[in-house]
Amino acid sequence: MPLIDWNESFSVNIEEIDEQHKRWIAMINDLHDSLLKDHTNDINHTAVKTMESMKEYVRDHFIYEEDYMRVINYPDFVGHQNIHCKFYEQISKYYDDLKANKILLNTDIMKTLINWLKNHIIDEDSKYSIFAQEGDSSSHISQFEAIRIRGG
Numbered sequence: 271m272p273l274i275d276w277n278e279s280f281s282v283n284i285e286e287i288d289e290q291h292k293r294w295i296a297m298i299n300d301l302h303d304s305l306l307k308d309h310t311n312d313i314n315h316t317a318v319k320t321m322e323s324m325k326e327y328v329r330d331h332f333i334y335e336e337d338y339m340r341v342i343n344y345p346d347f348v349g350h351q352n353i354h355c356k357f358y359e360q361i362s363k364y365y366d367d368l369k370a371n372k373i374l375l376n377t378d379i380m381k382t383l384i385n386w387l388k389n390h391i392i393d394e395d396s397k398y399s400i401f402a403q404e405g406d407s408s409s410h411i412s413q414f415e416a417i418r419i420r421g422g
């Protein structure tokens with residue numbers, strides 16, 4: 271049974287970002303699965319690999335969201351970016367410490383990851399979503415997609 275399920279309350283009404291959040295949730299569930307495995311299966315080896323993938327995925331996801339916020343001229347872009355930076359530092363530290371065997375994957379780490387993601391989507395991502403919807407979001411989104419296709 272998954273530890274956390276995506277539900278409509280997490281939707282930011284931007285399909286690509288919703289898909290990215292769903293993928294991230296799946297990675298948290300994968301990490302949790304590795305915690306439930308028999309200890310003889312070298313949990314930490316699996317946890318390190320999953321945490322590394324999550325770290326890379328989170329970085330790309332944050333860049334995507336930040337590009338989007340720039341395009342819509344989101345007024346609290348800097349504040350939101352700072353929140354991303356702090357969390358990226360935290361997830362990097364988990365990865366480094368797991369890799370160095372300084373820590374083992376545990377339920378506190380899982381709770382931190384889940385709570386951060388849930389609260390961030392509901393409290394912070396929802397703000398740029400509302401801002402985009404208040405403006406002309408359809409033109410913003412097509413502008414955003416055009417920029418990404420151009421690779422700009």
Ligand SMILES: [Fe+2]
Pocket residue numbers: 335350354390394395
């Ligand atoms: Fe965000």
